[in-house]
Amino acid sequence: MVDILQNVMDHAVAVARKAGEVVRDAVRDDRKVMTKSSAVDLVTQTDQKVEQLIIQSVKEKFPEHRFIGEESVAAGEPCILTDDPTWIIDPIDGTTNFVHTFPFVAISIGFSINKRVEVGVVYSCLEDKMFTARRGKGAFCNGEPLQVSDQTDIHQSIIATEFGSSRDPEAVDKIFCSLRNILNLPVHGVRGAGTAAINMCLVASGCVEAYYEIGIHVWDVAAGSLVVLEAGGVLMDVEGADVDLMSRRIVAANNRTIAEIIVKEITPFGPIRDDAP
Template sequence: MQPMLNIAVRAARSAGDLILRSTDNIGHLQVDQKGKNDFASEVDRKSEREIINIIRAAYPDHAILAEESGAHKGNEFVWIIDPLDGTTNFLHGFPQYAVSIALKVKGRLEVGVIYDPLRDELFTARRGGGAMLNNRRIRVTRQSGMKGALIGTGFPFKTAAHLDAYVGMFKAITTDSAGIRRAGSAALDLAYVAAGRLDGFWEIGLMEWDMAAGVLLIKEAGGVVTDFSFNDKYIESGNLIAGNPKMHQIMYQLIEPHVTQSLR
């Protein structure tokens, strides 16, 4: 899988360069609203085209699932692309966004890349090959309790349907933790769990392209990822808990009492 990881890295860096070149022109960008609090800029679309062109040049028969252009037919190799995770942050000049690319083969994640162009931080993972940050091995934290833990999250901002459940989860976790951070890019939050910058993370309503690369990073860094029912259906449900094994267990125990039937 190393050649495919190399292609993912090349595509992520190229898209990141394109994003950086656009930061001085944010006020003049064309922005479309896809749904409530859900935006796409022309930079999202250009970044996605750049990634797809690089992948297609190397692997023309591979399938693609991309946030902006949807599913592109191909074989059992599926590239999962979020060309700019944290678009709202980008449009406001808030410095927390990234490119996320994953490769799934016959339903199993094999390669994951998350690139933060502002900090030039490249998070990479291969199944069975560990997780890296700029070619240095990374691991999840050894935090063993909520006291002193720093936890990441994302608000369910696209719909109010699960807001009450989320508030209950938030209260349960914030009571004893050192703090909760909501930075606005799930891909980077997951990468930060893998790198030991966050002790855990949870969110409601993610899409596959938001989480695919980050999930592989966390698993290869020694962490655990499940849905709210302690199963592996997070891709299907969009609901995710992640952390080192101990913190994941603690977070699950705190979150589970607030999980409604529609979130299972």
């Protein structure tokens, strides 16, 4: 019997590798920086070129599949997750890092059916780390199995987060309030790689106990969410409910104990949903 999901996984890995080559070649050259939703929400020609490369290549192999891509949505395509097989693509997660040659940049490709992510591929292309996950079949980095940390003591934990690209003063105040609460628990430290996808892979790898952020988009977290789950981790909304990938809010943690403590310290707010009309 044909294993469609394995075909999807193989294709996602192959095209992510090809995209990674393009990104690596461009990392020192692409200096034409444009902005999107705010003065610090950056995009380059490489983001657009890589998204086209991925979509073209997938269309040739899976002509009936749908797409949600960061740059296509920025260009006016709808961001609606249906039950149809859908590729959820961030061509460069960590565009600001890419622009500044800060060395964490990922190609993130999730694949969903019935609104549930079934395959996740995150290629940290400057480190040459290929993170892969398939529902029910585990998570891997360059073929090696991943396992979240077994830490249950928040005081012995490292937490990853980001400041995002909104500079709305109220949102910034809430982001800092959450950060202060978490630092003061205290935790061993707070880190941020500058890409949601890689932060989630760090949770899956056991290097940090949790990652949370408000303001991310579905393409930043679709693939990473499955990598976390398949490495034994948990996902939650920042107010403790089930995660909703369109809500632009996420907590990804090694276990429920850590996730619930983080949730208590977060000052929540609700950015406009990805699927808002």
